[in-house]
Amino acid sequence: MSNPLAVIRVFALVLLVFALTMLVPMIVAWAGRDAAVTAFQSGFVATFLSAALLWLLTRRHVDELRVRDGYLLVSLVWVGMPAFATIPLMLYLPQMSFTDAYFETVSGLTTTGATVIEGLDTLPFSINLWRTGLVFLGGMGLIVLVVAILPLLGVGGRQLFSAESPGPLKDTKLTPRMAQTAKGLWLVYLALAVLCTLGYVWAGMGWGDAVMHMFSTLGLGGFSSHDASYAHFNSPAVEAVAIVFMTLAGMNFATHYMAIRRRDLAFYWIDPEIRWYVGVLYASVLGIAAYLWWTGTYPDFATALRFAAFNTVSIATTTGFANTDYAQWPFLAPMWMLFLCSFVTCAGSTGGGIKMMRAIIVFRQVMREVVRIVHPSAVRTVKLAEAPLPNKIVFAVLAFSFAYMAIIVSLTLLMVFSGLDVVTGFSAVVASFNNTGPGLGEVGPSTTFKSLSDFQTWVCTAAMLLGRLEIFTLLVVLSPAFWRK
Amino acid sequence: MERLLAVLNVMARIALIFGLALLLPIGVSWWIDDGALGAFDEALLGTLGGSALIALATRRFRRELRANDGVLLVVLCWVLLPLIATAPLLLGIPGLRFVDAYFEAVSGLTATGATALSGLDGLPPSLNLWRTELHWIGGLGIIVLAVAILPLLGVGGRQLMKAEVPGPVKEAGITPRVTETAKGFWIIYLALTILCALAYGLGGMSWLDALIHAFSTVALGGFSSHDASFAFFDSPLLEAITIAFATISGISYVTHFAVLSGRSLRPYWRDGEAPWYLGVLLASVLLIAAYIWQQGYYAEFSTALRHAAFNTVSVATTLGYASTDYAKWPFFAPLWMLFLCSFATCGGSTGGGIKMMRAVILYKQVFREITHAIHPNATTFVKLGGAIVPNKIILAVLGYGFLYMLCTIVFTLALAASGADIVSAFSAAVACFNNTGPGLGLVGPDSNYGVLNDFQIWVCSFAMLLGRLEILTLLVVLTPAFWRK
Numbered sequence: 002m003s004n005p006l007a008v009i010r011v012f013a014l015v016l017l018v019f020a021l022t023m024l025v026p027m028i029v030a031w032a033g034r035d036a037a038v039t040a041f042q043s044g045f046v047a048t049f050l051s052a053a054l055l056w057l058l059t060r061r062h063v064d065e066l067r068v069r070d071g072y073l074l075v076s077l078v079w080v081g082m083p084a085f086a087t088i089p090l091m092l093y094l095p096q097m098s099f100t101d102a103y104f105e106t107v108s109g110l111t112t113t114g115a116t117v118i119e120g121l122d123t124l125p126f127s128i129n130l131w132r133t134g135l136v137f138l139g140g141m142g143l144i145v146l147v148v149a150i151l152p153l154l155g156v157g158g159r160q161l162f163s164a165e166s167p168g169p170l171k172d173t174k175l176t177p178r179m180a181q182t183a184k185g186l187w188l189v190y191l192a193l194a195v196l197c198t199l200g201y202v203w204a205g206m207g208w209g210d211a212v213m214h215m216f217s218t219l220g221l222g223g224f225s226s227h228d229a230s231y232a233h234f235n236s237p238a239v240e241a242v243a244i245v246f247m248t249l250a251g252m253n254f255a256t257h258y259m260a261i262r263r264r265d266l267a268f269y270w271i272d273p274e275i276r277w278y279v280g281v282l283y284a285s286v287l288g289i290a291a292y293l294w295w296t297g298t299y300p301d302f303a304t305a306l307r308f309a310a311f312n313t314v315s316i317a318t319t320t321g322f323a324n325t326d327y328a329q330w331p332f333l334a335p336m337w338m339l340f341l342c343s344f345v346t347c348a349g350s351t352g353g354g355i356k357m358m359r360a361i362i363v364f365r366q367v368m369r370e371v372v373r374i375v376h377p378s379a380v381r382t383v384k385l386a387e388a389p390l391p392n393k394i395v396f397a398v399l400a401f402s403f404a405y406m407a408i409i410v411s412l413t414l415l416m417v418f419s420g421l422d423v424v425t426g427f428s429a430v431v432a433s434f435n436n437t438g439p440g441l442g443e444v445g446p447s448t449t450f451k452s453l454s455d456f457q458t459w460v461c462t463a464a465m466l467l468g469r470l471e472i473f474t475l476l477v478v479l480s481p482a483f484w485r486k
Numbered sequence: 487m488e489r490l491l492a493v494l495n496v497m498a499r500i501a502l503i504f505g506l507a508l509l510l511p512i513g514v515s516w517w518i519d520d521g522a523l524g525a526f527d528e529a530l531l532g533t534l535g536g537s538a539l540i541a542l543a544t545r546r547f548r549r550e551l552r553a554n555d556g557v558l559l560v561v562l563c564w565v566l567l568p569l570i571a572t573a574p575l576l577l578g579i580p581g582l583r584f585v586d587a588y589f590e591a592v593s594g595l596t597a598t599g600a601t602a603l604s605g606l607d608g609l610p611p612s613l614n615l616w617r618t619e620l621h622w623i624g625g626l627g628i629i630v631l632a633v634a635i636l637p638l639l640g641v642g643g644r645q646l647m648k649a650e651v652p653g654p655v656k657e658a659g660i661t662p663r664v665t666e667t668a669k670g671f672w673i674i675y676l677a678l679t680i681l682c683a684l685a686y687g688l689g690g691m692s693w694l695d696a697l698i699h700a701f702s703t704v705a706l707g708g709f710s711s712h713d714a715s716f717a718f719f720d721s722p723l724l725e726a727i728t729i730a731f732a733t734i735s736g737i738s739y740v741t742h743f744a745v746l747s748g749r750s751l752r753p754y755w756r757d758g759e760a761p762w763y764l765g766v767l768l769a770s771v772l773l774i775a776a777y778i779w780q781q782g783y784y785a786e787f788s789t790a791l792r793h794a795a796f797n798t799v800s801v802a803t804t805l806g807y808a809s810t811d812y813a814k815w816p817f818f819a820p821l822w823m824l825f826l827c828s829f830a831t832c833g834g835s836t837g838g839g840i841k842m843m844r845a846v847i848l849y850k851q852v853f854r855e856i857t858h859a860i861h862p863n864a865t866t867f868v869k870l871g872g873a874i875v876p877n878k879i880i881l882a883v884l885g886y887g888f889l890y891m892l893c894t895i896v897f898t899l900a901l902a903a904s905g906a907d908i909v910s911a912f913s914a915a916v917a918c919f920n921n922t923g924p925g926l927g928l929v930g931p932d933s934n935y936g937v938l939n940d941f942q943i944w945v946c947s948f949a950m951l952l953g954r955l956e957i958l959t960l961l962v963v964l965t966p967a968f969w970r971k
Contacts, residue, residue, distance in 0.1 A: 069860065154859065333903040340895065363888055370885040374639050374962045375554065392877065399884035400855045403848055406891050414825065418777075418818040424908055477859045 007064035013055035020048035030127035040092035109135025111469035114223020114321035114438030129226040136222030204238035223321025223438035231324035253349035317341035321438025328445035353436030433464040498541035505533035515612035522610035525577035594620025596954040599708020599806035599923030614711035618701035625705030708806025708923035738834035758871030802826035806923025813930035838921030918949040
């Protein structure tokens with residue numbers, strides 16, 4: 002631990018920028034003369050002053066951040082920023098408890114998309130813009146996190162990804178690399194944002210809705226400005242646009258960047274994850290469509306395909322939009338969708354879960370064990386994109402996947418212990434931990450997380466943060482060894 | 487092909503011995519004249535005749551077995567012996583279908599204890615004896631499998647046990663080693679069975695029931711001669727005896743052997759897993775007793791403790807008796823019990839699940855990753871029972887743990903897809919895969935597996951076999967690489 006105060010200084014700067022983003026909904030609220038103007042004004046002032054104060058107190062501690070400081074910074078940002086983001090929400094909705102407001106903003110910034118607010122359609126435009134804006138900001142932060150910071154920290158085998166992302170790999174210094182890599186990737190993110198907005202408008206959305214849903218789509222979040230989510234639009238064109246951009250956002254942004262910069266689509270083929278990602282995703286769409294048609298849920302295959310495609314892609318990419326109450330489908334379909342969301346998205350995207358990269362490594366390691374029994378003396382390595390993986394990374398990936406499953410089991414037990422039925426408890430944990438959004442049962446796509454008790458809401462909040470920070474980032478900061486000199 | 491015939495020859499000779507096991511129920515049936523004598527006689531003739539014929543026909547292919555042949559032999563034993571075991575059931579119970587009979591026999595030989603039969607009290611006693619005798623024979627086989635064969639194959643890190651087993655370690659041939667190590671364990675197994683039967687008999691069971699339940703208890707199976715299982719006896723003394731013997735049977739036979747040969751109880755303490763096993767078991771009993779008492783299911787703590795102790799130990803050790811319908815308890819309790827059965831028993835016992843040894847290694851590896859994150863250059867070790875676990879074994883264990891969870895998910899999806907509700911599907915998958923027995927919901931302790939459809943019964947049979955053969959043994963035989971020259 003070099004110097005916690007230096008970390009707080011950086012955090013203060015991040016918070017300062019974050020405060021500035023509150024100006025956008027504030028101006029929108031002022032221009033549209035909706036009732037949330039004062040809420041955003043107070044929110045902005047409070048956040049800005051807190052950040053400035055923090056910065057003043059720590060401004061002398063200008064140290065180069067080391068790898069270990071990264072854990073603290075990342076945890077601080079993802080735990081601290083949602084607390085400030087609650088201010089406008091709580092001021093505008095006075096009956097809302099801090100527990101619920103914090104859940105909502107964590108859900109936004111972790112790009113989860115689970116909500117506790119009912120009656121979204123009646124909220125002022127600025128509040129919904131703020132909610133979905135959090136998802137967009139969370140997505141931008143995530144790109145830095147997953148592409149630039151976590152690989153350096155080596156969380157759960159993330160070292161692997163550092164090799165592929167552009168920019169020089171400097172030994173232990175954190176900041177230069179962040180700036181370097183983030184810039185190119187943000188450009189891709191913004192370009193996709195523009196295209197996605199235009200796509201939605203072309204498909205028939207109003208500009209306001211288009212921007213908000215673009216925010217949600219690219220961050221793979223899932224917040225909507227309508228209680229009915231995409232069922233409100235009931236438009237195959239809108240759904241098609243959403244499917245395309247969700248699929249794109251679920252790919253590694255570094256790959257997008259390389260493909261655009263070199264003007265060569267071959268990068269998508271070279272990427273070891275993308276063919277698996279696309280293959281598994283669309284095979285599942287066809288499988289679920291056929292299953293729905295076969296069980297008679299929808300009378301013709303075309304309708305089944307439309308609903309299967311939108312909801313499956315939405316859940317599997319950890320977005321969480323819905324255009325029908327898919328929890329009413331024969332149970333295998335929603336179960337399979339939840340299963341997908343735990344591993345389908347690519348590393349380096351804004352999606353959640355263990356990521357396709359790790360799934361492939363775990364799968365190959367298991368195959369390696371099988372081969373070893375047949376040929377006990379054979380020397381075999383786990384390969385990815387033709388290159389053998391060091392055992393150290395295989396280790397980290399396996400331990401990560403194991404910790405991932407152990408946490409799902411433990412948190413589910415905790416939810417059931419507090420009195421939930423098992424379907425709600427399990428699906429709420431899976432949906433929060435994978436940063437997907439809607440679960441099943443009481444927290445299904447047609448309802449919200451509002452029915453949960455305070456304790457259960459906090460469990461879900463913790464799950465979202467743990468999932469987003471890839472478990473170990475948070476666990477490391479919580480371990481006593483981290484704080485020892 | 488030559489290999490298959492060589493193994494088939496050994497297989498036929500094992501079947502010959504297995505056929506002789508029918509003499510016990512024949513004797514009992516003759517003695518009490520319960521009307522099942524004809525069924526057993528025909529089964530005995532068929533088995534002896536058939537296996538003698540195969541043994542003679544494949545006589546020319548006899549040779550020393552190699553490691554790969556061992557895998558095949560083990561798989562054939564566990565798949566084909568149940569076929570033979572179905573004969574008396576099919577002949578003695580008119581109207582029993584083959585699916586159910588095979589399920590029952592697999593459940594017997596894998597020491598699972600899930601039954602597809604109802605009206606057990608009305609069956610000829612000799613048939614009930616045959617059912618639990620299958621447990622007992624299966625238990626013998628499991629000890630040999632777990633202590634002598636799997637370590638040689640290195641299934642999921644089983645090599646760890648190799649070092650501890652007394653006797654010379656030969657890498658090439660299996661047979662000398664099997665006989666060597668097996669003998670000591672069989673004596674312990676036999677002694678435990680006799681003690682258990684005596685205790686049950688003196689505790690108030692009829693002697694035949696005592697023998698039936700002793701077979702079942704020591705093998706951690708779970709078949710009973712009464713539909714009501716242990717609720718039939720309603721005797722705290724008998725329950726205490728069961729708890730004692732189930733707990734003992736869940737500890738590694740290697741450790742028992744060390745204790746007996748050294749005449750000191752210290753190996754229990756120094757063993758890497760027995761203290762964890764006992765600790766987790768005791769803590770869970772107290773936790774569940776307190777929970778169901780606090781939730782008001784039982785008025786008095788002593789009653790809660792009695793039922794919590796019996797059912798928790800029974801399910802956690804993968805035995806599967808019930809003294810009450812614990813599925814009616816607040817849902818956390820049975821869920822916790824199912825969770826326990828997936829890892830509580832020790833490696834080298836007759837229990838199922840991933841075994842405590844692997845659970846401890848997985849747990850320690852996760853903490854090692856956290857240490858790695860804080861001190862990237864530190865050299866750390868995972869220790870078990872004071873010895874360092876080699877990385878190769880940790881990798882195997884991690885791969886195994888992952889495969890195990892994946893199988894549970896796949897079985898749950900398969901059962902859910904074929905129409906079971908989620909609680910029944912998940913609990914049936916867990917209960918069969920861990921060789922425990924009763925699940926929850928449709929297949930709860932007061933019901934039986936007869937309610938499932940044919941496809942689901944086959945899935946459950948397969949799950950029991952896969953769980954018992956520690957997944958990889960069975961998977962290896964199904965890979966093309968295994969059959970290549």
